[in-house]
Amino acid sequence: MTSTSSSLPRSTPSAQGVDAAGVERLLDAVAQTEAEMHSIMVLRHGAVIAEGWWEPFAPDLKHLVYSLSKTFTSAAAGLAVAEGRFGLDDVMIDHFPELVPEDVDEKYRRYLVRHALTMSSGHEHEALDRAAAAAGEVGGDVLGGFFRVPPEREPGTVFAYNQPTIYGVGRLVAKTTGGTILDYLRPRLLEPLGIHEAQWMMLGDVEMGFSGIHVFTESLAKTGQLVLDGGRWRGEQVLDPEWVATATSPQVANDTAHRGPGAPEPIDWQQGYGFQYWMNRHGFRGDGAYGQFIIVWPEEDAVIVTTGETIDMQELLGLITEHLHPAMTGAGTAEADASLGARLTALALPLPDDSGAGFSGTFDADVSTPIVGPFSFGEAVPGVQRVEVAETDEGWTIRFVGDGLEVSLPVGRGAWAAGEWPAPAAGLDAVPFRAAAGVGADGTWHAQLRMIQTPHLLRVDIAPGGAASIAWRFPPLRGDGPAGHALPSLG
Numbered sequence: 001m002t003s004t005s006s007s008l009p010r011s012t013p014s015a016q017g018v019d020a021a022g023v024e025r026l027l028d029a030v031a032q033t034e035a036e037m038h039s040i041m042v043l044r045h046g047a048v049i050a051e052g053w054w055e056p057f058a059p060d061l062k063h064l065v066y067s068l069s070k071t072f073t074s075a076a077a078g079l080a081v082a083e084g085r086f087g088l089d090d091v092m093i094d095h096f097p098e099l100v101p102e103d104v105d106e107k108y109r110r111y112l113v114r115h116a117l118t119m120s121s122g123h124e125h126e127a128l129d130r131a132a133a134a135a136g137e138v139g140g141d142v143l144g145g146f147f148r149v150p151p152e153r154e155p156g157t158v159f160a161y162n163q164p165t166i167y168g169v170g171r172l173v174a175k176t177t178g179g180t181i182l183d184y185l186r187p188r189l190l191e192p193l194g195i196h197e198a199q200w201m202m203l204g205d206v207e208m209g210f211s212g213i214h215v216f217t218e219s220l221a222k223t224g225q226l227v228l229d230g231g232r233w234r235g236e237q238v239l240d241p242e243w244v245a246t247a248t249s250p251q252v253a254n255d256t257a258h259r260g261p262g263a264p265e266p267i268d269w270q271q272g273y274g275f276q277y278w279m280n281r282h283g284f285r286g287d288g289a290y291g292q293f294i295i296v297w298p299e300e301d302a303v304i305v306t307t308g309e310t311i312d313m314q315e316l317l318g319l320i321t322e323h324l325h326p327a328m329t330g331a332g333t334a335e336a337d338a339s340l341g342a343r344l345t346a347l348a349l350p351l352p353d354d355s356g357a358g359f360s361g362t363f364d365a366d367v368s369t370p371i372v373g374p375f376s377f378g379e380a381v382p383g384v385q386r387v388e389v390a391e392t393d394e395g396w397t398i399r400f401v402g403d404g405l406e407v408s409l410p411v412g413r414g415a416w417a418a419g420e421w422p423a424p425a426a427g428l429d430a431v432p433f434r435a436a437a438g439v440g441a442d443g444t445w446h447a448q449l450r451m452i453q454t455p456h457l458l459r460v461d462i463a464p465g466g467a468a469s470i471a472w473r474f475p476p477l478r479g480d481g482p483a484g485h486a487l488p489s490l491g
Contacts, residue, residue, distance in 0.1 A: 006193070006194020007194070007218065008043065008046070008047065008048050008218060008221060008222060008225070009046065009047045009048070010047060010048050010049075011044075011045075011047035011048070011049050012049060012334075012337045013042075013044075013049045013050060013327075013332050013336070013337050013340065014331060014332035014333055014334060014336070014337050015049075016044035016045050016047055016049050017044065017045075017328065017329075017330070017331055017332070018042070018044050018049055018050075018327050018328055018330070018332055019326075019327040019329075019330030019331070019332040019333075019336060020049075020050070020327075020332050020333075020336035020337045020339065020340035021327070021330075021332070021336045021339075021340075022323050022324055022326060022327020022328075022330070023042060023050045023323070023324065023327060023340050024336075024339065024340050024343060025323045025327075026319060026320060026323035026324055027040075027343065029319045029322070029323060030316065030319055033310070033312070033315060033316070033319075034310065034311075034312070035291060035308060035309070035310035035312065035315070035316050036054075036308055036309045036310065036349065036457075036473075037054055037291075037306065037307075037308040037347075038053065038054055038057040038063065038306075038307040038308045038309070038455065039051075039052065039053045039054070039057055039059075039063070039217040039305070039306065039307045039308075040052055040304075040305065040306050041217050041218065041220075041221045041303075041304070041305040042302070042303075042304050042305075042324065043221055043224070043225060043302060043303040043304075043305075044300070044301060044302050044328070045301050046225060046229075046301075048218075048221065050340060050344060051217075051218075051344065052343075052344035052345070052347045053217070053347060054347045054348055054349045055347065055348040055349065055416070056349070056416040056434040056450060056452060057307070057349075057452065059216065059217065059218065060216070061216075061432075061452055061453060062197050062198075062199065062214040062215050062216055062453055063214060063215070063216075063217065063292070063307045063453060063454070063455070064212070064213075064214050064292075064453060064454040064455065064485070065213060065214070065215065065220065065288045065292040065307065066211050066212075066288030066289040066290065066292055066455075066477065067210065067211055067286075067287060067288040067289060067292075068213070068220065068286045068287060068288035068292045068293075068294060069200070069207075069208065069209065069210065069211050069212055069213040069288065070166050070209070070210055070211075070276035070286065071223065071227075071276055071277065071286040071294065072181070072185065072189075072198075072213055072223070073166055073169055073170045073173070073181060073207075073209045073210070073276065074117065074166075074169075074247055074275045074276035074277070075185065075189055075223070075239060076170070076173045076181050076184055076185050076189075077113070077117060077169050077172070077173060077275070078239055078240055078243035078244070078247065078275070079184070079185075079188050079189065079239065079240075080172075080173050080176060080177065080184070081240075081243065082240045082243065085173075085176040085177060086113060086172055086176055087113065088112065088113050088114040088117075089112050089113070089114065090112065090113050091109060091110070091111065091112060092108070092111050092112065092113060092115075092116055092168055092172070093108050093109065093111065093147060095172055095175060095176070096143065096144075096147070096168075096171070096175075099138055099141060099143055099144035099147055100144075100147050101137070101147065101148055104147055104148075105150035105151060107122050107150070107151045107153075107154060107155060108147060108150075108151070108155075110154065110155050111151070111155040112155065112156075113169065113172070114156075114251070115155040115156050115165070116165040116166065116168050116169050117165075117166070117169060117247075117251075117275040117276060118156075118159070118251045118252040118273055118274070118275065119159055119160060119161055119162050119165050119166070119252070119273060120155060120156050120157065120158060120159055120160075120252045121151055121155055121160075121162060121164075121165050122151025122152060122153045122154055122155040122156070122157065122158060123149070123151045123152060123153075123158075123160050123162050123260070124152045124153065124158060124160055124260030124261060125160055125162075125260050125262070126160065126161060126162050126163065127146060127149045127162050127163075127164050128142075128162070128163040128164055130145070130149045131143075131145035131146035131148075131149055131164045132145060133145065134146075134148040134149060140204075141204065142164065142167065142203060142204075143164065143167060143168050143171050145164075146164035146167075146168065149164075152260075156252075158258060158259065158260055159252050159253065159254040159258055159259045159260070159273060160259060160260040163210040163211070164210075166209055166210045166276060167203065167208065167209045167210050169209065170206060170207060170208075170209025170210075171206055171209070174205075174206045180200075180205075180206055180207055181200070181206065181207045181209065182198060182200055182207060185198075188238070189238060189239070192233055192234075192236060192238050193219070193222045193223070193226065193233060193238070194222070195215060195216075195219040195222065195223075197214075197215060197216055197219070197490075198213060198214070198215050198219070199213070199214045199429075199487040199488060199490060200212050200213045200214070200487070200488070201213075201485075201487065202488060211288070211289075211477065214453055214487060217305055217307055220292075220294050220305045220307075221294075221303055221305045223294065224286075224294040224295075224296055224303035224305060225303050226238060226239065227239070227244050227247070227248055227277075227296060228296050228298060228301070228303055230244050230245070231243065231244040243275075246274065246275060247274045247275035247276065247277055248274050248275075248277045248284045248296070249272075249274055249279075249284075250271075250272030250273065250274060250279050251272075251273065251274050251275060252272070252273050253272060254269070254270055254271075254272060254273045255270040255271075256270065266313070266314035267281065267314070268280050268281055268314060268317050268318075269314075280295065280317070280321075281321070282297060282299075282321055282325060283295060283296050283297040283298060283299070283300075284296055285317075287313065289313075289455075289477060290308065290309045290310060290311070290313075290455040290474060291306060291307070291308040291309060291310040291313055291316050291455070292306065292307050292308070292455070293305065293306045293313075293316075293317065293320075295317070295320060297325070297328070300325070300328040302324075302328060304320055304324060306320070307455070308455065309455035309456065309457070309473065309474055311474060351414060351415075351416075351436050351438065351448075352436055352437055352438035352446045352447070352448055353438050353440060353446070354413060354414065354437075354438025354439055355438070355439050355440060355441050356439070357439040357443065358391060358439070359389060359391070359396070359439045359443070359445040359462075360389050360390055360391050360396070361388075361389060361462075362386055362387070362388045362389075363386060363387050363388075363389070363462050363466070363467055363468040364385070364386055364387075364467045364468065365381075365384045365385055365386055365387055365400075365402070365467065365468050365470055366467040366468060366469045366470065367379040367380070367381075367384065367470060378479050378480065378481065379470070379481070380458060380470050380471055380472050380475075380481065381400055381405075381458070381470055381481050381482065382405075382480060382481045382483075383402040383403050383404060383405040384400045384401070384402045384405055384470065385401060385402040385403065385405075386401050386402070386468075387399070387400060387401070387460065387462070387468035387470070388401060389445065389462065392410070394410070394412055394413065394415075394417060395410070395411050395412045395413035395414075395415075395417060395436070395437060396410075396411040396413070396437060396447075397409070397410055397411065398411050398435070398437075398447060398449070398460065407421055407422060407482075409421070409433055409435055409449060410435065411435040411436060411437045411447055411449070412435060412436045412437070413436070413437065413438065414436075415436065416434040416435065416436050416450075417434065417435050417436065418432070418433070418434055419432075419433045419434075419435060420432055420433065421433060421451075421482040421483060421485075421486075422483075423483075423486040424483040424484075424486055425486075427488060427489055428486035428487060428488060428489060429486060429487050429488075429489050430486065431451060431453070431482050431483070431485050431486050432451075432452050432453055433449055433450060433451060433452060433482075434450045434452045435447060435448065435449045435450065436448055437460075442463070443463070443464045444461060444462065444463045444464070445460075445461070445462045446459070446460075446461050447459070447460040447461070451476075451482055451485060453485070453487075454476065454485060455474070456472055456473070456474065456475075456476050457472065457473040457474075458470065458471075458472055458473075458482070459471055459472070459473060
């Protein structure tokens with residue numbers, strides 16, 4: 001991987017009192033699950049002692065980290081509070097009078113910034129869909145729509161995971177600082193940490209706040225180390241230490257008795273909630289859908305970062321604790337260090353099985369597997385009507401064709417081919433892909449199209465004489481297909 005002056009220091013597990021065999025046991029255990037890992041980084045005493053990327057993922061590829069984005073919005077709020085731009089006990093609607101209906105529910109007059117940060121707005125359930133539905137009354141503004149969704153209970157009395165709460169905090173940062181969240185964070189947080197690659201999906205003129213940031217694995221590790229060290233980075237106090245202490249400690253109970261009605265969450269989602277940080281049974285964490293984690297263990301002076309794709313996040317979290325926590329108490333050996341190092345440099349996701357047979361043709365698109373997202377509903381590749389597959393020297397080209405749609409991607413054979421999904425508008429970057437395919441023993445063509453800056457894998461399976469089945473392994477939380485993942489261009 002590339003190293004810069006802003007990189008974290010590197011060390012060996014044994015030099016930092018970690019048994020490398022424990023990390024290998026974690027890799028073995030995860031390999032026995034349905035989880036697909038994309039990267040892992042383990043820090044001890046401020047140094048990276050283990051790091052790896054499962055090819056085709058790589059250190060210089062940023063990754064959509066879903067709700068880990070909330071930790072960046074929390075940091076922006078902490079900086080703004082320290083600068084006196086707003087206070088934790090400010091009433092949220094007082095900052096947005098233009099979005100508040102005349103008949104606003106009275107409980108909103110007691111809805112404070114601290115309630116937004118702790119997801120204790122008084123709503124018993126996620127309100128994003130309802131806020132989006134009501135946004136038409138205020139020109140499509142989701143925050144204005146949220147203020148039209150009455151809380152069922154008094155703010156501060158119940159926890160419910162609720163995206164518009166932290167979206168509102170991000171909007172508050174933007175409104176009181178005169179720019180976007182990234183505009184505000186760059187000189188105060190990102191540049192001091194050497195994070196220059198960050199891109200964030202937008203919701204209107206402001207970043208989503210609750211999701212959508214794309215950063216390197218090492219950038220996540222830096223932010224984990226920053227909060228572990230009380231907001232201090234290389235001698236500079238970047239975040240207010242009191243804010244960090246508050247944000248990473250329980251501010252609201254979220255066990256079954258203190259959350260909205262419904263099925264209880266897994267156990268590590270019931271240990272308390274801070275300012276966009278979850279408490280673990282051991283330490284605390286930021287997390288994002290499908291297994292994006294920054295786990296901080298203060299007692300061990302350790303940070304663990306993962307990116308990947310799994311629907312059983314509790315299983316992954318449990319395995320990390322089971323195998324890495326005991327490893328922090330062992331001195332380890334040089335032999336174990338070397339074994340782990342070799343293992344980490346050879347990590348790779350499996351390529352599709354391939355008989356070596358030829359395959360090409362034009363096929364109707366089978367769009368019977370829809371995906372549903374919070375903003376739109378539709379197919380894995382909206383608008384596709386047919387799929388064309390042509391052989392090349394390196395593998396194939398796949399072409400998606402439909403009403404207003406014509407996109408081609410290279411597909412490797414025995415290797416991952418790099419391609420791009422075109423940006424849907426000016427000012428947005430194309431969406432990078434890595435793709436590979438193979439022909440099964442029965443003649444079926446199996447393609448894996450990895451939207452490489454996200455957790456997500458698009459599968460295209462075509463049996464001889466059949467239609468092209470197009471479906472995500474696990475669907476993105478946006479429902480508008482690859483084009484919806486184009487990011488605002490940097491600079």
